[in-house]
Amino acid sequence: MINTIWIVLMGGGILVAAFQCLGLDYSSAAGLVMDPSFTPLTELTKGLFSSAKAAVNLAIGLIGIMALWLGLMKIAEESGLVKIFARAVRPVMIRLFPGVPTEHPAMGAMVMNISANVLGLGNAATPLGLKAMQELQKLNKVKDTATDAMATFMALNTSSVTLIPATMIGIRAAANSTNPAEIIGPVILATGVSTTVAIVMIKLLQKLPRYQIVIPESPPKAGEREED
Amino acid sequence: MFAGIINGVSAVAIPLLMLAIIGHGWYKKVKVYEVFTEGAKEGFNVAVKIIPFLVAILVAIGAFRSSGALDLITGLLAPVTSLIGMPGEVIPMALMRPLSGSGALGIASELISTHGPESMIARIAAVMEGSTETTFYVLAVYFGSVGITKTRHALPAALTADLAGIIAAVVVTQMVFG
Numbered sequence: 117m118i119n120t121i122w123i124v125l126m127g128g129g130i131l132v133a134a135f136q137c138l139g140l141d142y143s144s145a146a147g148l149v150m151d152p153s154f155t156p157l158t159e160l161t162k163g164l165f166s167s168a169k170a171a172v173n174l175a176i177g178l179i180g181i182m183a184l185w186l187g188l189m190k191i192a193e194e195s196g197l198v199k200i201f202a203r204a205v206r207p208v209m210i211r212l213f214p215g216v217p218t219e220h221p222a223m224g225a226m227v228m229n230i231s232a233n234v235l236g237l238g239n240a241a242t243p244l245g246l247k248a249m250q251e252l253q254k255l256n257k258v259k260d261t262a263t264d265a266m267a268t269f270m271a272l273n274t275s276s277v278t279l280i281p282a283t284m285i286g287i288r289a290a291a292n293s294t295n296p297a298e299i300i301g302p303v304i305l306a307t308g309v310s311t312t313v314a315i316v317m318i319k320l321l322q323k324l325p326r327y328q329i330v331i332p333e334s335p336p337k338a339g340e341r342e343e344d
Numbered sequence: 345m346f347a348g349i350i351n352g353v354s355a356v357a358i359p360l361l362m363l364a365i366i367g368h369g370w371y372k373k374v375k376v377y378e379v380f381t382e383g384a385k386e387g388f389n390v391a392v393k394i395i396p397f398l399v400a401i402l403v404a405i406g407a408f409r410s411s412g413a414l415d416l417i418t419g420l421l422a423p424v425t426s427l428i429g430m431p432g433e434v435i436p437m438a439l440m441r442p443l444s445g446s447g448a449l450g451i452a453s454e455l456i457s458t459h460g461p462e463s464m465i466a467r468i469a470a471v472m473e474g475s476t477e478t479t480f481y482v483l484a485v486y487f488g489s490v491g492i493t494k495t496r497h498a499l500p501a502a503l504t505a506d507l508a509g510i511i512a513a514v515v516v517t518q519m520v521f522g
Contacts, residue, residue: 125404126408129408170402175398191379195374252490259491267496281474284452302517302521306513329496
């Protein structure tokens with residue numbers, strides 16, 4: 117997918133710039149006029165090089181805030197703050213995932229993943245999310261089909277439950293914003309909307325006939341061990 | 345009033361969170377300084393790791409933009425998005441967001457450096473970035489990791505949520521900063 121997008125952006129850009137080198141212009145008085153010049157392509161080249169440079173400057177500018185944030189996260193982890201948070205949100209988790217036993221490891225992994233997302237730590241969240249999926253798969257009876265709990269977990273993840281958009285704040289700070297954190301409030305509101313829509317949609321759609329789980333005709337024979 | 349509360353939350357959130365994390369660490373007798381620096385080491389790696397993605401996508405977007413190709417597409421979509429007060433410059437960001445996290449991040453940072461971090465365009469992009477996710481990537485990686493091929497209602501629900509998040513980002517930002 118991203119390959120296609122990249123080709124369209126790069127190829128489309130170069131072709132459009134090349135086409136503009138023809139300098140075609142149409143007016144009712146003069147008709148179609150052609151005024152060829154290489155300027156659009158030289159401008160394009162300049163733009164490409166300055167974009168490449170800007171990308172590295174951006175990444176270097178991020179180092180400080182990433183280090184600060186990951187350092188704090190490490191303290192929260194070591195002091196048990198993350199676990200306390202997990203316990204606090206358990207009542208909500210039980211309602212969201214009725215198919216998952218409270219003490220199942222999947223619950224813990226999902227809470228950790230959502231906590232990391234809440235704090236805006238995309239990269240830290242992914243390993244925890246993968247762990248959660250593996251645990252949820254152990255509860256799954258039809259191995260190639262997503263369970264309700266898996267779909268709910270995915271919807272929560274893809275709707276983003278970010279409360280502290282750390283990366284965005286970092287980029288704004290790197291761009292010399294006078295108040296880089298001013299977006300937190302709006303982000304919390306917008307996230308609230310998208311997450312609510314995600315949960316409502318999941319709960320509505322899972323009842324539709326077309327999304328029902330089809331259990332295979334011949335269940336695994338007794339004695340045959342299923343693979344986790 | 346509404347904008348005041350939202351600005352207040354934004355101002356207080358990070359200092360308060362830092363105080364809570366460090367305070368709790370101190371209370372639990374964690375060697376906060378040592379642990380902090382240990383975690384902070386990772387910051388460099390994360391920043392360096394994203395350089396190739398940033399270069400790739402920023403250069404591609406640069407090509408698309410400086411050639412005038414972006415103006416063509418934006419011109420086509422603008423009448424629709426202007427109905428909700430979404431500036432045309434943000435359209436590429438909204439299109440990219442579900443497809444590529446680094447791509448959307450690239451567009452957002454590009455908008456911030458072009459229009460300035462305090463512009464409405466940059467603010468909408470920042471809020472959109474913070475309140476939506478890379479749906480296709482997350483679905484592919486998470487479901488792929490356990491061999492799920494029938495994803496049922498996960499994708500339609502996730503895409504609806506993305507659309508809601510994009511519209512909410514525009515509306516809320518206009519309300520708070522407009």
